[in-house]
Amino acid sequence: MLELKGIHKYYNPGTVNEMCLFDDFGLQIGKGEFVSVVGSNGSGKTSMLNLICGSISPEKGSILMDGKDITKEKEYKRNLRIGRVYQNPAMGTCPSMTILENMALADNKGKMYGLLRGTNKNRISYYREQLSRLNLGLEDKMSVKVGVLSGGQRQAMALLMSTMTPIDYLILDEHTAALDPKTADLIMELTDQIVKEKNLTTIMVTHNLRYAVEYGNRLLMMHQGKIVLDKKKEEKEATSIDDILTMFNEISIECGN
Numbered sequence: 001m002l003e004l005k006g007i008h009k010y011y012n013p014g015t016v017n018e019m020c021l022f023d024d025f026g027l028q029i030g031k032g033e034f035v036s037v038v039g040s041n042g043s044g045k046t047s048m049l050n051l052i053c054g055s056i057s058p059e060k061g062s063i064l065m066d067g068k069d070i071t072k073e074k075e076y077k078r079n080l081r082i083g084r085v086y087q088n089p090a091m092g093t094c095p096s097m098t099i100l101e102n103m104a105l106a107d108n109k110g111k112m113y114g115l116l117r118g119t120n121k122n123r124i125s126y127y128r129e130q131l132s133r134l135n136l137g138l139e140d141k142m143s144v145k146v147g148v149l150s151g152g153q154r155q156a157m158a159l160l161m162s163t164m165t166p167i168d169y170l171i172l173d174e175h176t177a178a179l180d181p182k183t184a185d186l187i188m189e190l191t192d193q194i195v196k197e198k199n200l201t202t203i204m205v206t207h208n209l210r211y212a213v214e215y216g217n218r219l220l221m222m223h224q225g226k227i228v229l230d231k232k233k234e235e236k237e238a239t240s241i242d243d244i245l246t247m248f249n250e251i252s253i254e255c256g257n
């Protein structure tokens, strides 16, 4: 279980640009939940993910992972249990390294001298097997530099790499947003497969309402640092894209946009 309790988050505190994003924000995510998060621009979705991953700290409040307070735990330590895929495919892979080197690096996350240990024969055939799941032919291009791959190919690799070590949580920050519709569908299918196979507790921020409705078992909508909609299981299944759009429109009218 992941818990955010009484979170207060300010940006630029003590300056004329001070902005309070979260004022007593709370959220509980149960083990194995796959939560889709939608919301207006600037509603705090990425900030929430950054707080969970430890990329930013709250001014007040606590973050608990399976009952343990991790509020002060460093990002690199949390990352041993969390996999994260970003919107930009370049974020999850290293362009100047080969596919093989990238896979070895991901495989050895958190270990010392990762690259050397990762290049033994058994592991290479494991990487080949994993890459072949993508159906992109990458298993036959292991010595090619990742920088020459397309965005979709890189994102598929980023997803594979972020879930290679035994993690419990998967954080997806608009991870299909930079991809063409067909490739985005492919990455979404792959995501769903991996989440189910590894029973990962997943938070997926997306502006794609179809994905938000079709995938996962819980749907959150955020607005101005608050959760304004939280639908679980059957209630989520009964929610349509039109329902979410209506809610978006109501929020916009309230804001005068």
Ligand SMILES: Nc1ncnc2c1ncn2[C@@H]1O[C@H](COP(=O)(O)OP(=O)(O)OP(=O)(O)O)[C@@H](O)[C@H]1O
Pocket (backbone or CB within 6 Å): 011, 012, 021, 039, 040, 041, 042, 043, 044, 045, 046, 047, 048
């Ligand atoms: N490092 C920062 N410094 C100052 N303000 C920030 C910083 N990061 C985010 N903000 C502000 O916090 C608010 C929430 O931003 P955040 O990126 O979390 O929203 P979001 O819901 O992910 O938005 P989008 O859908 O546009 O990606 C915005 O008003 C943003 O300008």
